[in-house]
Amino acid sequence: MSFICRFAPSPTGPLHIGGVRTxxxxxxxxxxxxxxxxxxxxxxxxxxxxxxFKKQIIESLSWIGLKHDDxxxxxxxxxxxxxxxxxxxxxxxxxxxxxxSEEEIKEQKEKCKKQGIPYVxxxxxxxxxxLQVPKDLKxxxxxxxxxxxxxxxxxxxxxxxxxxxxxxEDFVILRQDGSPTYQLSATVDDHTMKISHVIRGDDHKINxxxxxxxxxxxxxxxxxxxxxxxxxxxxGSKLSKRDKSATIDDYVKIGVxxxxxRNYLLRLGWAYKDKEIFTLDESIKLFDLKGVGKSPSxxxxxxxxxxxEHYIKNIDEKILFEFLKNYAKNYKKSINSSKEVSLLKSMxxxxxxxxxxxxIYQNAQYxxxxxxxxxxxxxxxxxxxxxxxxxxxxxxxxKMNVPSKESLEKLVNDxxxxxxTNFKGVGQPLRIALVGSRFGPGIYNIILSLTxxxxxxxxxxxx
Numbered sequence: 419m420s421f422i423c424r425f426a427p428s429p430t431g432p433l434h435i436g437g438v439r440t441x442x443x444x445x446x447x448x449x450x451x452x453x454x455x456x457x458x459x460x461x462x463x464x465x466x467x468x469x470x471f472k473k474q475i476i477e478s479l480s481w482i483g484l485k486h487d488d489x490x491x492x493x494x495x496x497x498x499x500x501x502x503x504x505x506x507x508x509x510x511x512x513x514x515x516x517x518x519s520e521e522e523i524k525e526q527k528e529k530c531k532k533q534g535i536p537y538v539x540x541x542x543x544x545x546x547x548x549l550q551v552p553k554d555l556k557x558x559x560x561x562x563x564x565x566x567x568x569x570x571x572x573x574x575x576x577x578x579x580x581x582x583x584x585x586x587e588d589f590v591i592l593r594q595d596g597s598p599t600y601q602l603s604a605t606v607d608d609h610t611m612k613i614s615h616v617i618r619g620d621d622h623k624i625n626x627x628x629x630x631x632x633x634x635x636x637x638x639x640x641x642x643x644x645x646x647x648x649x650x651x652x653x654g655s656k657l658s659k660r661d662k663s664a665t666i667d668d669y670v671k672i673g674v675x676x677x678x679x680r681n682y683l684l685r686l687g688w689a690y691k692d693k694e695i696f697t698l699d700e701s702i703k704l705f706d707l708k709g710v711g712k713s714p715s716x717x718x719x720x721x722x723x724x725x726x727e728h729y730i731k732n733i734d735e736k737i738l739f740e741f742l743k744n745y746a747k748n749y750k751k752s753i754n755s756s757k758e759v760s761l762l763k764s765m766x767x768x769x770x771x772x773x774x775x776x777x778i779y780q781n782a783q784y785x786x787x788x789x790x791x792x793x794x795x796x797x798x799x800x801x802x803x804x805x806x807x808x809x810x811x812x813x814x815x816x817k818m819n820v821p822s823k824e825s826l827e828k829l830v831n832d833x834x835x836x837x838x839t840n841f842k843g844v845g846q847p848l849r850i851a852l853v854g855s856r857f858g859p860g861i862y863n864i865i866l867s868l869t870x871x872x873x874x875x876x877x878x879x880x881x
Contacts, residue, residue, distance in 0.1 A: 623645050745776075
């Protein structure tokens with residue numbers, strides 16, 4: 419059996435983090451089984467669909483490493499096929515024209531509300547024989563849903579799911595303006611694309627029962643379905659696009675690495691023994707729908723940052739540097755080429771206490787800035803004794819041909835002995851002079867990350 423999976427977002431807003439996980443699971447299932455993974459842009463909602471969101475979706479999936487096969491499938495380009503299938507369903511007796519006005523539908527809904535029961539269309543035009551067709555009203559096309567018995571889905575995550583057919587209304591497949599609805603379009607497109615497996619959120623379960631009826635009416639192959647639990651916010655509620663950290667852009671902007679976010683989403687609702695960190699190859703090899711849980715997963719920002727910290731510490735420093743450059747260009751200020759050498763050789767310690775690229779960027783400000791401004795809280799710490807120590811350090815530092823950690827340690831220790839102080843008594847004034855604050859990286863790392871001329875220039879400003 420060929421595995422053909424898809425991810426089908428609507429370009430009506432930024433890509434949701436739950437959507438990314440859905441895409442990831444589809445991608446992994448396809449790759450594990452040497453199959454295909456397609457991207458379908460469901461843009462039939464013309465009023466809300468935006469080109470900017472389509473572009474963002476494609477770029478976000480590429481950023482996190484989920485490359486789709488072939489060109490993206492644009493749903494609106496297949497509308498004629500959707501309409502053809504709707505007409506065929508009418509001809510075969512599986513669908514019908516409904517001339518109920520908006521006012522009638524509203525009345526039906528109000529009546530159900532008063533009775534305290536869920537709204538289900540009353541099927542007025544399902545088998546209409548004596549009803550007069552309104553001349554001034556365009557009909558919608560409704561699918562003739564089953565009205566008795568039960569329907570079953572063998573879900574690859576949830577197991578066997580049964581529902582009573584009575585709860586499925588005769589749903590609209592073509593609107594009054596002739597445009598297809600989601601139920602019809604998604605079914606036709608999945609058939610056209612020969613989709614074998616559909617992984618999506620468990621809020622789509624009722625849609626699956628509706629779409630299955632269309633498949634059966636058309637005598638098409640029915641894909642296998644897997645409904646994964648939704649992602650909840652840290653407060654436990656359903657995660658929406660309005661929540662902070664709900665979209666993939668929220669993570670890119672704070673400097674989360676793509677591998678880290680992908681690793682986190684893989685483990686969000688899926689497990690393999692007690693393993694936490696997965697390479698991309700391991701993810702493909704080990705992924706199995708049997709490992710997906712049946713309960714909602716709660717988003718944990720602290721866990722994302724923890725995993726990101728792991729990746730920052732273990733990634734190749736040249737690759738990390740390129741990530742930092744791109745991050746600064748997109749969200750901060752482009753890094754001056756004259757600073758790149760110093761910055762690159764400093765990555766080994768700048769990353770040590772960093773959880774995000776933004777942390778690294780902030781830790782590197784003393785390198786990136788041409789002028790250092792000492793904070794008022796720190797300037798008062800430079801008393802006469804501190805200034806004397808700084809002056810003597812500078813005199814001896816200038817004599818060094820090529821400063822090294824060993825030569826700097828000897829110089830600092832000599833100053834500690836001479837002035838009867840401790841490491842803080844020497845290191846703190848020097849750090850203030852060099853980075854503008856008593857806080858920052860280790861003093862030897864700071865000195866060695868800057869050019870000798872830059873060190874001399876900064877220290878010389880302390881009088």
